[in-house]
Amino acid sequence: MRDVRVATVQFQHEPGDKSYNLGRVRHFVTEAAESGVEIIAFPEMCLTGYWHVRKLTREGVEALAERVPDGPSTQELLRLSREHSMTIGAGLIELGDDGKLYNAYVVAMPDGRWALHRKLHAFEGPFMSSGHTYTVFDTPHGCRVGVLICYDNNIIENGRATVLLGAEILLAPHQTGGCNSVSPHGMKPVDQTIWARRKEDPAACEAELCGPKGRGWLMRWLPSRAHDNGMFLLFSNGIGPDDDEIRTGNAMILDPYGEIIAESRAASDAMVVADLDASLLETSSGRRWLRARRPELYGSLAVRTGKEQDTRTVRFGE
Numbered sequence: 001m002r003d004v005r006v007a008t009v010q011f012q013h014e015p016g017d018k019s020y021n022l023g024r025v026r027h028f029v030t031e032a033a034e035s036g037v038e039i040i041a042f043p044e045m046c047l048t049g050y051w052h053v054r055k056l057t058r059e060g061v062e063a064l065a066e067r068v069p070d071g072p073s074t075q076e077l078l079r080l081s082r083e084h085s086m087t088i089g090a091g092l093i094e095l096g097d098d099g100k101l102y103n104a105y106v107v108a109m110p111d112g113r114w115a116l117h118r119k120l121h122a123f124e125g126p127f128m129s130s131g132h133t134y135t136v137f138d139t140p141h142g143c144r145v146g147v148l149i150c151y152d153n154n155i156i157e158n159g160r161a162t163v164l165l166g167a168e169i170l171l172a173p174h175q176t177g178g179c180n181s182v183s184p185h186g187m188k189p190v191d192q193t194i195w196a197r198r199k200e201d202p203a204a205c206e207a208e209l210c211g212p213k214g215r216g217w218l219m220r221w222l223p224s225r226a227h228d229n230g231m232f233l234l235f236s237n238g239i240g241p242d243d244d245e246i247r248t249g250n251a252m253i254l255d256p257y258g259e260i261i262a263e264s265r266a267a268s269d270a271m272v273v274a275d276l277d278a279s280l281l282e283t284s285s286g287r288r289w290l291r292a293r294r295p296e297l298y299g300s301l302a303v304r305t306g307k308e309q310d311t312r313t314v315r316f317g318e
Contacts, residue, residue: 001168001278002142006232007037010251011269012240015049016064022047022076025090028271033084035273038141041234042090044150044173045103045124047073051175051243053093054125058101061127065095068106069114077108085110087139089171091149093128094118100129105147105173111140117147120158121311130311134158136165143168143278146231150174151311153225157301163229163290168281170225174237177214177248182317187217190246198267205267214248215265227258230286232276239269256284 009028014020025042032040044050048064056064068074073092081088087109094104094116103119118131136146146167152158153172162170178190190213198205210216218235226233233254238247252263253274262274281287 001144001281003276003278004038004141004143004169005036005273005275006169006234006253007032007035007040007271007273008234008236008251008253009040009042009269009271010237010239010247010249010264010266011043011046012238012242012247013043013046013049015052015243017049018047018064018073021049022073024269025077025088026080029080029084029086029088031271032273033086037086037273039087039139039143039145039169039234040089040271041171041173041236042088043236043238044091044105044119044175045093046173046238047090047092050124050238051245053128055243056125056127058127061093061101061125062095065093065101068094068104068116074106074108074114077106078112078114081108081110082112087141087145089147089173091173096129101127102131103128103149104131105149105171107137107145107147107171109140113137115145115147117149119149119152121151121155123151123312123315134161134165136162136167145169145171147171147173150176151315153222156225156228159225159229159231163231163286167231168278169232169234169276170229172222172225172233172235174235175242175247176237177209177217177250178246180245188213190214190248192246195240195246195267202267206265209248209250209267210265215250218250223254223258223260226254226256226286227284228286228289230256230281230284230288230290232256239267256280256286
């Protein structure tokens with residue numbers, strides 16, 4: 001890997017309004033190009049909208065879904081990528097060749113190549129299917145990139161599998177924070193009154209978004225995905241109202257030691273930029289630990305215990 005300048009974005013999408021959402025992508029890509037960014041990450045399902053999808057009929061979801069790469073959103077991402085010599089990742093709903101609907105993440109590259117990750121642990125309504133493969137690929141920027149969408153990152157095996165496939169940078173698009181977790185000590189909804197007064201009382205809003213309902217929750221586990229696997233990590237997220245929840249933003253970039261090298265605490269659309277120092281990878285703790293692995297001991301990780309449940313059941317306590 002060589003040094004590379006990257007960016008990650010938080011923005012509030014408009015549910016179902018792909019024209020508006022692509023406009024926000026164009027805005028931030030243009031801004032990033034002025035700063036010499038080579039790789040930019042946008043949030044999960046940011047082109048189609050996210051949390052409202054669980055309430056749609058199958059016909060409603062299909063109306064938002066697109067083929068990849070032939071659909072208009074992917075084609076626009078590829079056009080922008082060529083125009084700005086930038087690799088661009090953004091989330092949408094894919095209509096697969098198998099007729100299934102996927103929470104998907106498209107990564108468009110300036111040489112015309114593209115990558116597609118289907119969320120491994122989808123729960124956004126009864127019509128969304130989960131993917132079954134990891135996504136790791138070479139880029140024109142001298143680095144190898146992996147993708148894990150939101151809940152995929154919660155399962156520690158997914159991060160390890162991704163780095164073992166050679167990922168040096170992990171794109172981690174989310175729509176999180178402010179969720180009503182069934183865990184007593186997990187995330188809880190953001191106070192809508194505090195959000196509504198974010199301009200009058202920005203300190204209270206920052207405390208709400210950066211406390212245990214948002215950033216504080218992320219800090220319990222997200223840095224370990226970067227640290228333990230020796231990867232750079234680009235966390236992108238929604239911000240503000242998303243149907244009946246409020247996303248907490250906190251877009252951030254982490255180095256292979258799990259240290260935050262750039263982040264946003266804004267209660268609005270925002271982008272953060274950082275230069276990734278490739279020299280950190282090889283001697284990072286996670287990379288050194290990988291060399292001490294004893295794979296012959298880990299067979300139990302691939303054996304079902306009988307306690308496994310589908311993600312929707314786990315997520316909502318159904």
